[in-house]
Amino acid sequence: MSRYARITDNIDWGLISTVIGIIFIGLLCLYSSSRVTNIAIFYKQLTWILISVLAMIVAFIVDYRVLLRSAWPLYILMVSGLILVLIIGREISGARRWLSLGPLGIQPSELAKVIVIIWLAYWGEQKKHIQGYGIRELVTPALFIFIPVGLILIEPDLGTAGIVALISCTLLLLLGIKRSTFISLLVLALSGMPFVWYSLKDYQRLRIISFLDPSRDPLGSGYHAMQSKIAVGSGGLLGKGFLEGTQTQLRFLPEHHTDFIFSVVAEEWGFAGSALLLLLYVTLVTKIMQIGFKAKDRFGTMICFGIAAYFTLHLFINIAMAIGIFPVVGVPLPFISYGGSFMLINWICIGLVLNISWRRFIF
Amino acid sequence: MNSTNNIPGPHIDDDLKWKAKIFMAFIFCLFTVLLLRLLNMQVFKGSYYEGLARNNRIRIISIPAQRGQILDRNFEVLADNRPAYNLMVMPEDVSDVSSIAGRLAEILECEEAEIIEKIKEGKKRPYNPVALARDISFYQMASIETQLYTMPGVSIDATSERDYVLKELSAHALGFLGEISRRQLEAFGPKSPYAPGDLIGKSGVESICEETLRGTKGVRIFEVDALGRKIHVLDERAPVPGKDVVLTIDKRLQLAACRSLGGRAGAVVAIAPSTGEILAMVSSPSFDPNLFLSPMTPETWKEIIEDPMHPLENRSIRGQYSPGSVFKVLIAALALNSGFVTPDDKVYCPGSYSLGDSTFKCWRKEGHGHVDLATALTQSCDVYFYVLGERLGIDRISSFCQDMGLGRPTGIEFRDELAGLVPTREWKQKRFKEPWQKGESVITAIGQGFTLVTPLQIAKVMSGIVNGGKVITPRILASTQMTQERNLNIRENELAVILEGLKAVVEADRGTGRAIKDPRFTMGGKTGTVQVVRGYTSKLPDQSDLPYKIRDHAWFFGFSPVENPEILVVAIVEHGGSGSAIAAPVVRDVIHEYYVSKGVIDEQVCQDNR
Numbered sequence: 001m002s003r004y005a006r007i008t009d010n011i012d013w014g015l016i017s018t019v020i021g022i023i024f025i026g027l028l029c030l031y032s033s034s035r036v037t038n039i040a041i042f043y044k045q046l047t048w049i050l051i052s053v054l055a056m057i058v059a060f061i062v063d064y065r066v067l068l069r070s071a072w073p074l075y076i077l078m079v080s081g082l083i084l085v086l087i088i089g090r091e092i093s094g095a096r097r098w099l100s101l102g103p104l105g106i107q108p109s110e111l112a113k114v115i116v117i118i119w120l121a122y123w124g125e126q127k128k129h130i131q132g133y134g135i136r137e138l139v140t141p142a143l144f145i146f147i148p149v150g151l152i153l154i155e156p157d158l159g160t161a162g163i164v165a166l167i168s169c170t171l172l173l174l175l176g177i178k179r180s181t182f183i184s185l186l187v188l189a190l191s192g193m194p195f196v197w198y199s200l201k202d203y204q205r206l207r208i209i210s211f212l213d214p215s216r217d218p219l220g221s222g223y224h225a226m227q228s229k230i231a232v233g234s235g236g237l238l239g240k241g242f243l244e245g246t247q248t249q250l251r252f253l254p255e256h257h258t259d260f261i262f263s264v265v266a267e268e269w270g271f272a273g274s275a276l277l278l279l280l281y282v283t284l285v286t287k288i289m290q291i292g293f294k295a296k297d298r299f300g301t302m303i304c305f306g307i308a309a310y311f312t313l314h315l316f317i318n319i320a321m322a323i324g325i326f327p328v329v330g331v332p333l334p335f336i337s338y339g340g341s342f343m344l345i346n347w348i349c350i351g352l353v354l355n356i357s358w359r360r361f362i363f
Numbered sequence: 364m365n366s367t368n369n370i371p372g373p374h375i376d377d378d379l380k381w382k383a384k385i386f387m388a389f390i391f392c393l394f395t396v397l398l399l400r401l402l403n404m405q406v407f408k409g410s411y412y413e414g415l416a417r418n419n420r421i422r423i424i425s426i427p428a429q430r431g432q433i434l435d436r437n438f439e440v441l442a443d444n445r446p447a448y449n450l451m452v453m454p455e456d457v458s459d460v461s462s463i464a465g466r467l468a469e470i471l472e473c474e475e476a477e478i479i480e481k482i483k484e485g486k487k488r489p490y491n492p493v494a495l496a497r498d499i500s501f502y503q504m505a506s507i508e509t510q511l512y513t514m515p516g517v518s519i520d521a522t523s524e525r526d527y528v529l530k531e532l533s534a535h536a537l538g539f540l541g542e543i544s545r546r547q548l549e550a551f552g553p554k555s556p557y558a559p560g561d562l563i564g565k566s567g568v569e570s571i572c573e574e575t576l577r578g579t580k581g582v583r584i585f586e587v588d589a590l591g592r593k594i595h596v597l598d599e600r601a602p603v604p605g606k607d608v609v610l611t612i613d614k615r616l617q618l619a620a621c622r623s624l625g626g627r628a629g630a631v632v633a634i635a636p637s638t639g640e641i642l643a644m645v646s647s648p649s650f651d652p653n654l655f656l657s658p659m660t661p662e663t664w665k666e667i668i669e670d671p672m673h674p675l676e677n678r679s680i681r682g683q684y685s686p687g688s689v690f691k692v693l694i695a696a697l698a699l700n701s702g703f704v705t706p707d708d709k710v711y712c713p714g715s716y717s718l719g720d721s722t723f724k725c726w727r728k729e730g731h732g733h734v735d736l737a738t739a740l741t742q743s744c745d746v747y748f749y750v751l752g753e754r755l756g757i758d759r760i761s762s763f764c765q766d767m768g769l770g771r772p773t774g775i776e777f778r779d780e781l782a783g784l785v786p787t788r789e790w791k792q793k794r795f796k797e798p799w800q801k802g803e804s805v806i807t808a809i810g811q812g813f814t815l816v817t818p819l820q821i822a823k824v825m826s827g828i829v830n831g832g833k834v835i836t837p838r839i840l841a842s843t844q845m846t847q848e849r850n851l852n853i854r855e856n857e858l859a860v861i862l863e864g865l866k867a868v869v870e871a872d873r874g875t876g877r878a879i880k881d882p883r884f885t886m887g888g889k890t891g892t893v894q895v896v897r898g899y900t901s902k903l904p905d906q907s908d909l910p911y912k913i914r915d916h917a918w919f920f921g922f923s924p925v926e927n928p929e930i931l932v933v934a935i936v937e938h939g940g941s942g943s944a945i946a947a948p949v950v951r952d953v954i955h956e957y958y959v960s961k962g963v964i965d966e967q968v969c970q971d972n973r
Contacts, residue, residue: 174382233404233412246416246586271405275398282394289387298374305383308390316393323400360372 059351239270428578538567690810752808891918
């Protein structure tokens, strides 16, 4: 067996095909929705996919254990990016989220999602002798996670900040928290949150919401949610057909190439299409979890679990928002929503997972 | 190699295994929630959302149909259409109601709240444009047009607006349009050809010919995007304009009647006695029907409604008056026809007539001496008709009146006609719980008493006599077929006597209507003066000394030529005083205009007496 044969044999082709299937559906929908507004979006997305595949190959080839050594440099890079974007970032509708990198815009907050995973997995590696963390151990990661989350909130980008926080919590849980600590933290969080929220006056709550996320006005998001629900529901069993979605084609559906792109899938391809897409996503997440399970070290496992959480959270929040069971927050749909940084990170994650999957055969 | 495929990593302990399983289960739960929700929305509620999606993008705009014109018998336009601009708004497309309402209120010079209210009201019927203002001025249209691009949802519709060219001069016959009432709208049900705010004929010809005039609305169905911008038209059905309606009215006679009445309260009806065609129908005071087209201010409406002169009432079909001496013609015809009197029978008039304990005065205190029927008509001798009244009795009188068409609507196309009253024994018993008195028959015969008639009824009945007994239903639409209700077959010699008597009213030296004699045409007629308040003698030399409300009503009916009359005119002037002095000239003026329009006489010569 040649070295190359071994490489290709042990690549998880199932995972790659699943991603390609999702990408294909995504491109169909992006074409359909960008056609009416700006077809350039579609070609930009194609370009980003090519760049992302290259990035994935890099993420695949370089041994993931390198990340153990580069966790801190990456963390510093992330925090610098998040600070930089607040200073020199492009301001779009009241939020500074993008850094201009030549012709391309980069969202450091997207990068943060995966760097937090790596950093937490690295941190867990340092503390792997501890069976279940207590409050004392949790102070450090809480602090280091709070820094990027806080910076993202300042941008502001409520959705991304929430995702970063949730991924971190999930990973900490999987790394192991003392049962007693977990229960007391849970009780504290559950009892504290409504108390804090309801002690606020209406206008204060509104002010907090608009402080965190001024780019979305609450009335406007109601309109978005309604139009999105109409799009999804009117798709019916088999959908209206490619390029036939009236909600999309007539621009009733806002943000239809970014946050609400799932509605395009559901409208044009119906329940059949959206169920198929859900199936692909379940397959994707399950495969990542399985790879994590079989990884040869705890670091790899944690990265896989973190990435599974990363995809699951995006999927669930995005789709739940499109079908009206979650408030409208800016969370994109993996591999489908338009957006360069997000696409790049998605593929890098896949690259890392393939890397972890492949390297368990290398001893 | 496959053997190593499913082996967990060496570091995976039971604790992590357990946590990973819970994590996976949680993920599956989340996906199940999404899947069930999608199933519910797309499969079970799909058609509901489909309906929402359709409403979202399809706008149905109705295109109003041009209303038919109303023309007179010579195809002269009485009710026209003129171009107008309506300010429309699609409430769903308005993003900033208060800013738009503020700017429009300034231009339209109305209350901002009023506009906001209309936009709100309009949202109840989704995706239907609402008329914010009808018939805005050219200046208003132009200033809105320049700002239109900053006011999404607002548009200006070029439409046509009704134009009653004669304004108040033909108001009662033509009627007027007004916004359809909620009750009317509900009566039409779901397939209503009307939408709220549509105009509908409220009275007169506009109302009776509503279906002919209305036409069929067109429909334009187009697809819009979320900003309400038209993408493309999906379907279009052109409106079918309403059909024109031709009336039997002659515009020139209508104008002459109005001019001659000169705003005094009363009515004029001109009719072709042999066909029943109405040539003029005037009621006074009148109103400008154009005012009803756009919503009027409450003040204007109150002013019209609370006017003690009731300008909205069409007196020619709804004014019920005592017929007065005009009624004598009817009694004469009845007496001749039933053989109770011959043309040569004479009655001595000493100036009064006694029946039992009562004495009935003739209007001429010194009496008329021996009078035959023609003379009695000419001089309007009361005693002669007292005698006839007693001989005939109320039963014959009332039955003849009913045969001629009194006591019930004349049958003209208008639906709001009043019936008048023909008293009978039964009616008296029922109404007053008293038996009929002989004396009441006597005064009925001279047109006093209980009898009530409308001007149109007099026109119909008198036509029936002067045309030889043919009772013909009056009509105002050229399309209505002539209906002859019955033929009394008045014998020619008897008819000649009546016509001779009526001709002498105008042409004899002692005729009550001699003041209106015109050498250029022959004319017959009969005066009538109705006491409004008993106890005042109606024969005061100058009634203008009396308060308006207690002055007598003045009647006159005239026809021309005397042989085979072509036109018959009835005029009543409320509280006008004497029929001969006040009502007769109105009739003469209309008949005069008739001959002028026929080219028989020269207009120049006869602008004299009124």
